[in-house]
Amino acid sequence: MPEENGNGKNGNRVGLLERVKAGVKEDVQSLKTDMPAKAKEQIEGLKDPTKTQVFTSIFRHKHDDTPRNRALGVLSNVFLHLHPAKINRDAVRYSYTWGMGGITFYLFIVLTFTGVLLMFYYHPSKVQAFRDVLYLEHDVPFGKLLRNMHRWAAHLMVIAVWLHMFRVFLTGSYKKPREFNWNIGVLLLVFTLLLSFTGYLLPDDQLGFWAVTVGTNMARATPLLGHEGPFGKMLGMTPYNDVRFGLLGGSIVDANALLRSYIWHCIGIPIVASVLMIVHFWRVRKDGGISGPAPVMLTSEADKPRRKVE
Amino acid sequence: MDWRQLWEICSAPDNVPIVGLIPLLIFYIYLAWKQAKANDELIGELETSPAMAKTHHRKTWPFRPGWQKEIHVWPFLLRIEFLAAIIVTIILMVWSITLSAPLEEPSNPNLTMNPAKAPWYFLGLQEMLVYFDPWIAGVVMPTLIIVGLMVIPYIDTNPLGSGYYTWKQRKFAIGTFMFGFVILWVAMIIIGTFIRGPGWQWFWPGQTWDHNRLIYEVNRDLPDLFGLTSNLAKAIFGAIVVGGYYLAGGFLVHALFRRYNPKDYQRMSLLQYSIMMFFWLTMVALPLKMLLRLAFNIKYVWITPWFNV
Structure with missing residues (x-):
């Protein structure tokens, strides 16, 4: 029937089926041939992961062993770009540098890491503090290791800071143009000691309590600002308004002192010290990198500098 | 000889850092001294032959023409930093596994620890409490130490010895710093840690700590020796003695310095010179x-109604 045929339903139906059939066939065929080929190609590509989009988006330069890439590896990395791309060949001699500044910074990182973990288990209150330390030592997995590591890293950091300063002095590295950075360093030394000292009280045991008592009792004797210090009484200082009261938040080492040293230890001083560290590292670069090992200077050349310093 | 007592002090967990500090410090002093000696010998050689001074690369390490003067930070510096971090981590791990941080009884204001010691790095200052009133030992001295350290770069006018170890070119500066750091800071800490026992009394290493020991010491004040009794006379006398120390000492140091x-003396301004004098004499x-x-x-040397020195 032309009309029936002509209405197109039948014919179209057949045509659609054919088309679908053919299309599915094509799809199956492509699964059989294209996919394996693509997969093969892409697996082949994965053999060099440095060419993947993910990789190149993270590391924005090639990694062939060329001088250019060695330099870019340092310069295009936010953490490593504290370093210059190249340094004097003798500047890596650790008999000269002792590496103590770097070790100090690394210990600061270790202390931040272990310190944050310790904060999860510690409440700075008189009721809880000591129990928390006991809990940490006996029940928390690796809690004892964590606490030990925090303590020894702190002691080690104090020693490393001293040795760093000792080296910097012995090599005359505070001299022009590094005077200002030496001063930042002295402040960092003070903050390192204060960090360690404020942490001493936190276990709330006899050792910390009496160490901090002895330490802060000295503040009573501050001239002008302490109630037992020279001229303190004349300025109206009492145990309840002098500088020691301000440090402890009370006239004795008690709950407020615990809270204050906790906040100084975990927030206040680390922030200030971090800012100073940023300045310290920045100035090492700006003042011309590590001071040496420099060529020795003769007495006759002492008053005519080789390189003119502005 | 009480070995047990000695062991107890040396192995107290918080004293271990000082036990470690002593060999470390000796090692690093040796390392610095070795390099200073080598540099001083090189300087001596170059001073005598100007021809050599013109061509020499001025370091004790070898350098040949053609060698690159600069090397890449990656890998030559970064590998050292990476290794150092690993080594420090290993040391910390072993130390933390083998030795536990101290934890005493819960804090108790009614039970005084004897001896009650500050953290080890402040024991030098605590030791000074024996000789000075708290306002000096605990407040003025730390302040002067900090300020004194900070002025160092501004009063050391010697341009020599910047960036290399030397002794001969900086005898005064290095001698002063070694005296301050090794003798006045570290040695006092060692005394405070190992020698001071109950009542902050002196116990030789190996001597048993006797909590009941009494020492009969009659301390006198300097003005008493001269028979001064009135407050005014004592105050004036003390001011003269302390002032006299700074004047006479200053004159002596001036003569020697x-x-x-002579070159440092010439280079230094009056302000630099007097600041140096003040800190040195103090x-x-x-x-x-x-x-x-x-x-x-x-x-006491100087007694006033307000403070004693």
């Missing part, structure tokens, strides 16, 4: 006051 450090006053106490049992 001028002779042995530092030397420390062992002098200790000597007065230990040898002559003198407690």
Whole structure:
């Protein structure tokens, strides 16, 4: 029937089926041939992961062993770009540098890491503090290791800071143009000691309590600002308004002192010290990198500098 | 000889850092001294032959023409930093596994620890409490140490010895710093840690700590020795003695400094010179006051109604 045929339903139906059939066939065929080929190609590509989009988006330069890439590896990395791309060949001699500044910074990182973990288990209150330390030592997995590591890293950091300063002095590295950075360093030394000292009280045991008592009792004797210090009484200082009261938040080492040293230890001083560290590292670069090992200077050349310093 | 007592002190967990600090410090002093000696020998050689001074690369390490003067940070510096971090981590791990951080009884304000010691790095200052009143030992001295360290770069006008170890070119600066750091800071810490026992009394290493030991010491004040009794006379006398120390000491140091450090003396401005004098004399006053106490049992030199020195 032309009309029936002509209405197109039948014919179209057949045509659609054919088309679908053919299309599915094509799809199956492509699964059989294209996919394996693509997969093969892409697996082949994965053999060099440095060419993947993910990789190149993270590391924005090639990694062939060329001088250019060695330099870019340092310069295009936010953490490593504290370093210059190249340094004097003798500047890596650790008999000269002792590496103590770097070790100090690394210990600061270790202390931040272990310190944050310790904060999860510690409440700075008189009721809880000591129990928390006991809990940490006996029940928390690796809690004892964590606490030990925090303590020894702190002691080690104090020693490393001293040795760093000792080296910097012995090599005359505070001299022009590094005077200002030496001063930042002295402040960092003070903050390192204060960090360690404020942490001493936190276990709330006899050792910390009496160490901090002895330490802060000295503040009573501050001239002008302490109630037992020279001229303190004349300025109206009492145990309840002098500088020691301000440090402890009370006239004795008690709950407020615990809270204050906790906040100084975990927030206040680390922030200030971090800012100073940023300045310290920045100035090492700006003042011309590590001071040496420099060529020795003769007495006759002492008053005519080789390189003119502005 | 009480070995047990000695062991107890040396193995107290918080004293271990100082036990470690002593060999570390000795090692690093040796390392610095070795390099200073080598540099001083090179300097001596170059001073005598100007021809060599013109061509020499001026370091004790070898350098040949053609060698690159600069090397890449990656890998040559970064590998050292990476290794150092690993080594420090290993040391910390072993230390933390083998030795536990101290934890005493819960804090108890009614039970005084004897001896009650500050953290080890402040024991030098605590030791000074024997010889000075708290306002000096605990407040003025730390302030002077910090300020004193900070002025160092501004009063050291010697351009030599910047960036290399040397002794001969910086005898005064290095001698002073070694005295301050090794003798006045570290040695005092060692005394405070290992020698001071109950009642902050002196116990030789290996001597048993006796909590009931009494020491009969009659400390006198310097004005008493001269028979001064009135407050006014004592105050004036003390001011004269302390002022006299700075004047006479200053004159002596001036005489020596001028002779042995003529170039530094010439380079220094009046302000730099007087700041250097003040800090130097104040530092030397420390062992002098200790000597007065230990040898002559003198407690105060200067007595006023407000403060004593």
